[in-house]
Amino acid sequence: MYKKLYALIDCSSFYCSCERAFRADLKGKAICVLSNNDGCIISLTPDTKALGFKMGTPYYQIKDDLAQKGVAVFSSNYCLYADMSKRIVKIIRSFSDFVEQYSIDESFVQFEANTNNIEQERIRLHALAEEIHFTILKKTGVPVRVSIAETKTLAKVGSEYTKCLIKQGIVPAVCFWEHPDKDGYMKTLPVNDVWGIGRQWSKKLEMSGIKTAKDLSMANPDLLKKNYSIVMERTARELSGFSCILFELVAPERKSLVRSRMFSHKITDAKYLKQAISFHLARASEKLRSDKLMATELSIFMSTGRHTEITKYSYAHQTLLRPTNDIIILAEVADKLFKECYVKNDKFGNEYKYSKAGVSLSGFSSIDKQSEPLFDIGITERPALMKILDGLNRKFGKHTVVLASMGVPKKLQKIEAAKDDAIEWGMKRGLMSKRFTTVWEEILQVKI
DNA sequence: TCTGGGGTCCTAGGACCC
């Protein structure tokens, strides 16, 4: 008899580990990585945690404290992290054909285990997990934790458990979860730490006496479905060892594509908001073309911060006449949408201070499966032009060729005539490392 | 001054149809 097992391969403090991989001097040193605009902590090593710092804390509140305690701080370098992730997944795929890349730093692998000799299988899979760990570490410098269990949710529980192993100095941190309640760990795991249970639900669960992973695994699934949702039911069943979350060997097709960002400072001027939307639209449509997709739905949105007194969220949406990925067609629609939804003041005449804007595309179809249009609507796609645009921006760097509506990119701002239109809403990221693996000029240099 | 960005799924309720 064979049964399916799921391994979760989870990179430890992934963004921090990527930074450390290229900086020998940071070995054993506390590190954290900040979100866009150096807003808040989004990745931190256990030793940074031990110093009292937490995920999500705004940087400006702890900047001095971090410096004082000698924590190495980085702006996020997504080029580097995405490339490192790609390399790691490639290594994992060399061990198995059954890999589901779940996120930038986690992959599930499906194994078959012979249930007639589970002890032998335990030894075999444990050795395999260790080999995966050492191969990834050797080839990329990133340490991973591996947890094997009967369901994906239990593999996630096991992955939490491997953090305890690391605390005890057990490396590589590998855990084989042959029983759902190994070492009574589930009794100690707060329900909030279970995969799929967030803040709102755990509050509600706790009120009805379900406080730990163990409690949830023993709760009545039908009742959970009735009182919460089918997602909660599945999670509970998975915790009791019954697999019901699909293993997705082939990544499902993308359903939406959002590009947005907070501004480095508040904006009141429509001109700069428009430029920001144009900028995000350019990024979104570039992604659309690189994924060989066309979209039929376009939305734009802008909002003031969550932390100000006067808040505003504006949004406008349009269904397009025909699927497109042409930036010029999309920009015309976005311009119209902007006029529809931009509001300068509230009813008392207070100016809204916007802190974020963005675009969203959806309603996708493949570029290869387009049918001939039924009617001539006087709009012409320019695939050749888009190809040249993307080619130039790839070859000579991002934003080499842009729509005028985007404003003037940084690299041209020294031209006097362009100064008036200079991009006002750029990103703050003063602590970024080099793109060691994707840009020749930034490759790591070793001096002997 | 300063609090990320990009996704998915589920559900309830309204519009609409016969």
Added chain:
DNA sequence: TCTGGGGTCCTAGGACCC
């Protein structure tokens, strides 16, 4: 006096994930 029932589709909002 009396005002159906059953279905689908769409959307907004809420929850979650990393």
